[in-house]
Amino acid sequence: MTATERAAVGPVDVADLPALRRRVAAVLVTSQILGGLGIATGVALAAVLAKEVSGTESLSGLAPTATVAGTALLSVPLASLMTARGRRAGLVLAYLIGALGAAVVVVAAAVESFPLLLVGMAAFGAASAANLQARFAAADLAEPSTRARAISNVVWATTIGAVIGPNLAAPAGHSVSALGIPKASGAFVWAAGVFLVSAVVVAVLLRPDPLLTARALDPDTDTTKASGGLRAGVAAVAASGRARLALATLVIAHTAMVSIMSMTPVDLGHHGASIDLIGLVISGHIAGMYAFSPVMGRLADRLGRLSVIGLCVGLLAVSALLAGTAGGNHAQTAAGLFLLGLGWSAGLVSGSALLTDSVPPAARAAAQGLSDLTMNAAAGVGGAVAGLVVARASYGWLNLAAALLLLPLAALALFGRGARAAEPTA
Numbered sequence: 124m125t126a127t128e129r130a131a132v133g134p135v136d137v138a139d140l141p142a143l144r145r146r147v148a149a150v151l152v153t154s155q156i157l158g159g160l161g162i163a164t165g166v167a168l169a170a171v172l173a174k175e176v177s178g179t180e181s182l183s184g185l186a187p188t189a190t191v192a193g194t195a196l197l198s199v200p201l202a203s204l205m206t207a208r209g210r211r212a213g214l215v216l217a218y219l220i221g222a223l224g225a226a227v228v229v230v231a232a233a234v235e236s237f238p239l240l241l242v243g244m245a246a247f248g249a250a251s252a253a254n255l256q257a258r259f260a261a262a263d264l265a266e267p268s269t270r271a272r273a274i275s276n277v278v279w280a281t282t283i284g285a286v287i288g289p290n291l292a293a294p295a296g297h298s299v300s301a302l303g304i305p306k307a308s309g310a311f312v313w314a315a316g317v318f319l320v321s322a323v324v325v326a327v328l329l330r331p332d333p334l335l336t337a338r339a340l341d342p343d344t345d346t347t348k349a350s351g352g353l354r355a356g357v358a359a360v361a362a363s364g365r366a367r368l369a370l371a372t373l374v375i376a377h378t379a380m381v382s383i384m385s386m387t388p389v390d391l392g393h394h395g396a397s398i399d400l401i402g403l404v405i406s407g408h409i410a411g412m413y414a415f416s417p418v419m420g421r422l423a424d425r426l427g428r429l430s431v432i433g434l435c436v437g438l439l440a441v442s443a444l445l446a447g448t449a450g451g452n453h454a455q456t457a458a459g460l461f462l463l464g465l466g467w468s469a470g471l472v473s474g475s476a477l478l479t480d481s482v483p484p485a486a487r488a489a490a491q492g493l494s495d496l497t498m499n500a501a502a503g504v505g506g507a508v509a510g511l512v513v514a515r516a517s518y519g520w521l522n523l524a525a526a527l528l529l530l531p532l533a534a535l536a537l538f539g540r541g542a543r544a545a546e547p548t549a
Contacts, residue, residue, distance in 0.1 A: 159284020202492020
């Protein structure tokens with residue numbers, strides 16, 4: 124902890140920690156709800172707007188892909204900033220970049236420039252990077268025995284934005300109808316405003332900074348030579364078997380989830396499902412992803428990180444079996460997608476907690492940035508490959524391929540004796 128960092132944090136009293144934890148959690152949950160609203164509102168119409176601007180449906184998938192790429196690429200620079208300046212600086216900058224990206228998307232829609240639209244969507248992904256990093260900010264001041272619960276509470280807050288956001292797309296479109304720009308761009312006008320509010324909330328209320336405060340409370344932490352870059356993150360993860368298991372959990376669970384989820388609407392359509400039914404199935408999937416994350420957090424703290432990683436593998440395997448063999452049984456597909464979201468939640472919460480447990484405080488932001496980079500990059504590739512698998516083989520084969528991805532993770536979880544040593548005691 125440098126003198127400059129200590130001055131930024133101010134005097135830290137251990138007796139004030141419970142109140143500070145509650146304050147940090149409240150701010151992060153608020154920003155997560157707002158950020159989730161903006162992200163879900165924009166993502167709901169990204170492909171539609173891309174089709175209108177490009178003039179072809181074949182390019183519409185590039186808009187959400189650009190968002191995922193932006194989220195991945197910005198994760199490490201944001202982690203570097205957080206290492207140097209704390210969580211507040213990184214989160215504020217990410218929301219501001221997201222707001223700028225949303226504004227660029229609106230301009231691109233107005234001038235009908237598809238390349239500019241992709242640039243804006245990539246910058247828009249910074250808001251997703253902020254929402255992902257918020258879960259780690261919640262863990263900074265948490266006790267090891269409650270760290271997974273702290274993470275899960277922030278993840279849960281995404282449920283509100285994910286559910287309400289798409290329903291705001293229509294009124295957002297009507298709000299810009301008099302401006303002579305595509306209605307689909309209205310969602311991004313609203314998203315820009317929401318991201319700006321998120322940035323203000325974090326800048327004003329996330330004080331003192333949770334990461335810098337955690338360092339101040341640990342006199343043995345020396346951050347004078349700390350780096351939040353990619354190399355530092357790789358070194359921190361490579362030095363710990365537990366961290367490698369955590370990273371593998373995050374990457375594999377996220378890739379399997381995105382690959383199956385992205386092609387499920389296509390498969391449902393092939394079997395005669397209506398748009399309304401497809402929406403219900405995806406809503407159930409989103410509920411599985413976020414609504415039950417506090418349960419996963421409690422299980423990870425009470426039973427251990429490895430046990431919930433094992434639960435993640437089991438849930439994802441069963442979901443692939445159900446979805447991959449459903450055919451025209453829409454109820455079975457819906458059950459599979461719900462379990463897919465539930466398994467992802469188990470993996471995200473337990474993997475994030477184990478990663479935070481397993482690296483030194485000075486290297487945490489770097490390792491966490493690396494995790495978000497790799498999981499989003501892998502999911503982007505997985506989503507692209509999923510379309511090819513379904514086109515050349517079938518949706519069933521896609522689910523089998525996703526299930527096979529789980530085998531190395533299952534082996535690591537079963538034989539990760541080193542990871543078990545890091546389990547916090549409840």
